Amino acid sequence: MTTEAGKTIGVDVGGTKIAAGVVDASGRVLSKVRYPSAGPPETLLANVLRAVREARRGHEDVLGLCLSVPGTVVTERSAVAFSPNLPTIEGIPLKERLEGEIGLPMTVENDANAAAWGEFRFGVGRSARHLVFVTLGTGIGAGIIVDGRLLRGAQGAGGELGHTTVQAEGGPRCACGNAGCFEALASGTAIGRFGGEAAAERPESALGRLAARRRIRGEDVTELAGTGDPVARSVLARAGRWLGVGLANAINTFNPEVVAVGGGAAASGEMLLAPAREEIARRAISPARDLARVMAATLGPDSGLIGAAALAIDPASGEPFLGGTEPVAPSCVSMASNIST
Template structure:
């Protein structure tokens, strides 16, 4: 979430001064990953990557039981993995071809709308588009579940790039779990099955055997639960 603070904003120090209590801070994606590690789909896994598929694509990376921040706090920018070497759509970050332009709700709508504007599309999704002038990511998944061919083509394209990105993260980190959260992850097996197929096809064999893709279980509570983990583990240590 962008709150408009200018960096470096001394939030931790201000909180400690105002409350006279020790404080620990982290961003929403990292807290969600910690929450899922501790009490959610991670089930205590010490190596875990959490990917949130919402209006954007966010991520949190945990290795050896702790969050990875990187040298300037930009670790976990999984939405900005380059999925299309050439000809990708422009991203808000200034690059083109980012995973976020494909696997976010916004990206899915963009790909579907492009497909619906090619030639003379037929089927259920095309009928929705003709009637209302737009489609949502949920429309794409709902039509896909009823075997609409255009919707399934869109889902295959999303699953190809998301499956490769997750496989490449796993080829690098071999986490116990990759946890998918956010609104798009609620699509269910119509999306999860092709993602898993691409993940297996693109993972190093030992990674394919050991890294598991799971759906997040804590929903919007993941962040506060992860923040509680931080208090329990980081302040007690200090």
């Protein structure tokens, strides 16, 4: 967004919540509200409208809106073709159903693409021209920026790194129906599954004692690892290595300056990123390996909302974005020299 662009609205629809907010030209969130995304399609659409109207109150001068949604967005129909983590939204012509009610020009974007654009414009990738963003939550979403352009593919379905295969034989089943997907091995859901397996093997551990009371979640593993629990830390290291396998593929394919890792599972920080970097050092090839910096995303849970707001009127639909600060220099530190030992 340029300074002249003024305010826009970003709406970030997730598996459990709808976050809507007014964002100014510098990426500052001026208002934000949350509504649940659970329920049938009509309830979902009604909650989107309520969220937009509430967020917009006192900001009537907004210029446009972008709705970011989970799943494969077919650009020409502004509809989600496939959303394993929010099937309720599939097939709804979102622009057709909502734009007239909202009364603003509206675009629809994949949620990970929106979050990637937020980090590219205002977060960890603001000095880069080439960025790979992955968000680790229930699944793995990804957005790719190539030479200042958001990569969408021929139908708007590009950039689905979470559903690339990283374990072809014997891999765990993914929500998409395939087996061995990146998402099935490095997401928050995968961390929870690995934690349950470790708890069964080590019932005397903190994870084992917790598993005796309830099912292990990914956030449980992160919390216990933060207290120094060695079993929980080994679980994060296992997921981190799979994360590194998937990111090495992305680095070899897209040659980014920055790889940004966000989402709830990324709260484990270096306990996850350090083993990922070690795997990247083994699997990615030079010179792409030596340029790419793997970093934690900086916008947190607002990345999708901020990125969506920027996409409401940004030139990401085809023209390269030429703003930002100076590009990342080719002499940035290589992965091999960043490995924690």
